[in-house]
Structures are given as structure tokens and as C-alpha cells.
Amino acid sequence: MQLILEQMPVVINALNIGFIQTLKLFFVTLIGAFPLGLIIAFGSMSRFRPLSGFTRLVVWVVRGTPLMIQLLIIYYFPGLVLDNPIWGGGETGRFLAASTAFIINYACYFSEIYRGGIQGVPIGQEEAGLVLGMTKSQIFFRIKLLQMIKRIVPPMSNEIITLVKDTALARIIALQEVIFAGQSFLKGSHGISGAIWPLFFTAFYYLIFNGLLTLLLGWLEKKLDYFR
């Protein structure tokens, strides 16, 4: 116990730095996957068969294979197979590769949630808008969008909380996120070696961040409770 207290300041400092990388990956994924997911959703609902067919195929592949494999393929495939290491070797390259994999993966999950949200808005809402002389885009933005958001907040919350924990998978391509930082004290880092507790301790970072997110998303759900 004494020893842990001594190691604490150094470890916390290293974990904080790792967790910043975790947060960066988390937010970049959300910022990329929110709009991309919507585009994929519209693609999969398209009446143009080749487009909807292709989109659904992509979604099937991405959702049907492990994110960890996707990370490895996206990171190593260009360099090792195509002889064109687009990502470079450094932390920046690893971050770009990880972001790409996460954005594509999460956009596919989000697209299904969006699709459910869009299709869940009764057809009568669109018809009422049409009869009142509204344009398709007015109907989408003024009528359907908020009803859709209300519908997707609960399933989206689930995905977002899963994403926080999924960022740990980026460890597989040696992205220096919080798990990587915690694990480094096993082999030896900052003059500490053979310590397993920092790795275990990373769990608190996820737990506390997810606690905050749960509060935020719960607040949003409440905010949208004013209509039904």
C-alpha cells in the first residue's frame, strides 16, 4: 500500500496523458461518425437499388467483423500489403488509422439507429407537411428531425457508452491511450516496473467518464420529454 502511494503521482500523470489520447479518439470518432452515419442511413434507404444494396453490404461486413480486425487491417494493410505506408509509423499515424477504423465502424452502427429513427416517424407527419405546402427539406428539418432525435437518443446513448470502452481496442496497434499507459508500468516505465495496479486502475477513468456521459445523455433525454 505504501508503495502504491509512492508510485501514485507518477502513474496518475502518465494515465492522464494516456486518457487524453482516449478522449481524442472518442470525440473524433463521434464527430466523424455522426454525419457519416446519416449519409450511410440515407444510402441504405435509397430507392436506387445498386446504392442501397452496396451500402447494406458494407454495413453487413463492418458490423459482422470484429473492430479489432478492422483496426489491424486499416493500419497494416497499406504498408505491408500495398507497400504504401500511408499512416507513417508515429503516434500521429496510429491515431489517424485508429480514427479511420473507429469512424467507419461506428458510422455503420449509427446508420442503423438513424434508419430506425427516420422510419419510426409516422408517414402521416410527412403527409401533413406535404398537404400544408411544405418542401421535402422543410419537412425533414422542421418536422421529422427532432422526432427522430428523440427516438434515437436512448439507443445512441448505448452506442456512445460502448464507444468509450471500445477505444481500448486501439491498444492493438499500439496507440498510446490509457490502457497502453497503464500497461507500460508492467514492463517498466518512469522508473516503475512490475506494477499491475496501474492497469487495473485505468478502469476508474472509464467508469467516471461514463458516469458523466450517462448524466449528460439522461439530461438530453429529459429535455426532449416535453413532447411525445
Place this chain on the structure above:
Amino acid sequence: MPILEVENLSKTFGRTSVLKKINLSLEQGQALSIIGSSGSGKTTLLRCLNFLETPDAGIIRVNGETLFDAADPATQWESSIRKKRLHFGLVFQSFNLFPQYTALENVMLAKKLLAAERPDFKAKKKEILAEIEAQAADLLTQMGLSNRMTNYPHQLSGGQCQRVAIARALALHPDILCFDEPTSALDPELTGEVLRVIRELADKNTTMIIVTHEMAFARDVADHVIFMDEGMIVEQGRPLEVFENPKEERTRQFLSRFKQG
């Protein structure tokens, strides 16, 4: 000149022929009731008039202007359909109010969006919006909802919702207001308040088409009644003639079921 003329309007869904050469005309200020059993094509007829369905054949004219001619593709351009819809208003069986807006906002929304297209909107924004709000408040007051304007649809009863929906349709001053079974989704004790409002509109000579299963109401409120069966107009005429002295056997059968019930 009739305000509405429909000629040989036909519509099929797949192999089912839902409307077969419908012909009708309606004079300004008249109320037309359409009766008939479920599946007779009444609702499809209203949906065709409101451009929610595209007829396969036939012509729709309002005030002598051809809004739709199945033989003339130029009358079917998407861009012009939006404006043509404004000749008609439609009150749905299931209200279809916008849940995220208050009663007042529901009535104002479409008018506000249309006003934003006016060239003088930017210069006179405040006055225009104030005018729209005053008009919407006035309509809701006419509907007996002056104390419900800031309520959301889920806070209103079905009858109140339907009255908001009627105000919403009236706000755009349609030439012809269509009602698609406006009381069918309501509890029996709530139908009265909606029928009363429609009756008041009829008394003010609002041009209306009312699809309904309320036979007594159809007879009282309408200037003209149409009985439809299997996509055709079987019989039409003044309410007294159709209800008291139906000429067709099918009309008699249909009405007798209501008299017994």
C-alpha cells in the same frame, strides 16, 4: 363555374382498381358528403385531390384551372405540385399534428414557412409574423381552444387535437377543405365537438368535402351527397333524396345497415 371539377378520375394499386372513372363537381360554398363502406375508394379520392396519390387517369380542375391531367405530364411536375396542393386542405383521420409544436405553433408553422418566401419578408418580418400569430390565435379561438394554445398535442384530447388540425388546415385559406373521416379515431363522446365545428364551417359557406361514417351528420350538413361503392359513384344527389329515397339497390342496402345499427 364550379370551383372543383373532377373528370374520369381513376386509380389502381397494383391490380386493384380503387377509383373507376369518378366524375364530380362542386360549387363554391357547398358542402359535399361522401359516404360508402370501407374500401369503397372515398379516402383514395381525397388523397388524389391533395396530390398524396397520383391518379392513373383523369383531370382535376379548380376554378377552371387544370391542376392535374393524367394525359399531360406538364401538369405533374414535382415543383408545381407543392403550390397546387394549397388549393386543398386536408384534415386527417389521425390528426397528424406535429408533436413537438404547441397548438398555436402547429397552426402557424406552414404559413410562416410560406411567408418566408415572400420578397418583402425580410423588410416586414415582424409585422408579418405578428399577423400570422394573430390569425392563428383567432382560428383556435373559433375552434373553442383559446385556453389551449400553448399546449402540446399530447396534452390535448382527441377532439381538441382534431380541432387544432382543422385550424391548421384553415390557416392556409384552402379553396376546398377536405375531411377524411375526421371523427373515426375519436371516442364517441368526443365526436360531437368536432362535428359542431365542421357544421359551423358549413354554415359559413366553407367549400368542403367530407368523407364520413356519421350518416346523420352527412345528411344534415351536406348540400350534396355521394354514395361510393367499389371505386364508383353509385348514386348522388341532395341529402334528402339519397337518404330517404335512394334509387339504387346498393345504396338502400348500405343505408339499411346504418338504420338498423
